[in-house]
Amino acid sequence: MENIALIESFSEFKDDKFIDRVTLMAILEDVFRNALKKKFGSDDNFDIIINPDKGDLEIWRNRVVVEDGEVEEPNEEISLSEARKIEPDFEVGEDVSEEVKLINLGRRAILALRQNLISKIHEHDNTTIYKQFKDLEGEIYTAEVHHIRHKAIILLDDEGNEIILPKDRQIPSDFFRKGDNVRGIIESVELKGSKPTIIMSRSSPKFLEQLFFQEIPEVFDGLITVKKAVRIPGEKA
Numbered sequence: 001m002e003n004i005a006l007i008e009s010f011s012e013f014k015d016d017k018f019i020d021r022v023t024l025m026a027i028l029e030d031v032f033r034n035a036l037k038k039k040f041g042s043d044d045n046f047d048i049i050i051n052p053d054k055g056d057l058e059i060w061r062n063r064v065v066v067e068d069g070e071v072e073e074p075n076e077e078i079s080l081s082e083a084r085k086i087e088p089d090f091e092v093g094e095d096v097s098e099e100v101k102l103i104n105l106g107r108r109a110i111l112a113l114r115q116n117l118i119s120k121i122h123e124h125d126n127t128t129i130y131k132q133f134k135d136l137e138g139e140i141y142t143a144e145v146h147h148i149r150h151k152a153i154i155l156l157d158d159e160g161n162e163i164i165l166p167k168d169r170q171i172p173s174d175f176f177r178k179g180d181n182v183r184g185i186i187e188s189v190e191l192k193g194s195k196p197t198i199i200m201s202r203s204s205p206k207f208l209e210q211l212f213f214q215e216i217p218e219v220f221d222g223l224i225t226v227k228k229a230v231r232i233p234g235e236k237a
Contacts, residue, residue: 019121019124019125019128023124025050027117027120027121027124028050028117029048029050030120031113031116031117031120032048032050032057032059032113033046033048034116035105035109035112035113035116036059036100038109039105039109040061040075041075042075042076045061045062045063045075045076046059046060046061046062046100047059047060047062047097048060057102058099059099059100059102060097060098060099060100061075061097061098061099061100062095062096062097063075063076063077063078063095063096063098064076064077064078064093064094064095064096065077065078065079065080065083065090065091065092065093065094065095065096066078066079066080066092067079067080067092068080068081078096078098080092083096086098122194123194126191126194126195126196129161129196130189130191130196133161133186133189133196133198134189136186136189137186137187137188137189138185138186138206139185139186140183140184140185140207141157141163141183141184141185141186141200142157142181142182142183143155143156143157143161143163143181143182143200144156144157144179144180144181144182145176145177145178145179145180145181145182146162146178147178148176148177148178150167151166151167152164152165152166152167153165153170153176153182155182155200161198162198163186163198163199163200164197164198164199164200165182165184165199165200165201165202166199166201168203169184169187169199169200169201169202169203169204170202170203171202171203174202182200182202183202184200184201184202184207185200185201185202185204185206185207186198186199186200187199187200187201187204187206
């Protein structure tokens, strides 16, 4: 199979937790159409058939049959003698559909296709993660200690998303080991480049307010209203 290198990419991404079938197919088609534009100058006369579940891919180029010697646009026209090599009964003016094999695009183009696919999938995932955590700003969240650095603790949630708990957002008495569960508030989410940076805080007054809502029934039920929370983290509130 000529397209085996790229087809393997389908199985890597078809079960991705952040991407649905329709979006995946749209990304795949966009990647292939960009490659066709680079190779042939236009992708308007190409049909792309993709089945990411099975890893099937077909690319068909549609051209019009013209008399021998009258081909002006090789990507859109095919000579009568060449068309009859495909089907002997073709006539001038008819449409010819011919399958384009990925191997014909060249090894370098196939490697570029795969890299472009990976890049677009990651871009889609990062955008999805950003939107997901942007909606969680100001909410309590729990994640596990993955790595402890001098200026921050790196956390991972159940989905493998990286969350940063800076030193100045920790309570002075905090002491965590790798594997510990940490609860804090999602303070901010920013896109740096194409990657979302998620900041957690345990020292924010909003963390205390959210704890009131979660742990005091009268606050949760609205019988008591929290107007403002003031605290010296680790000392008093």
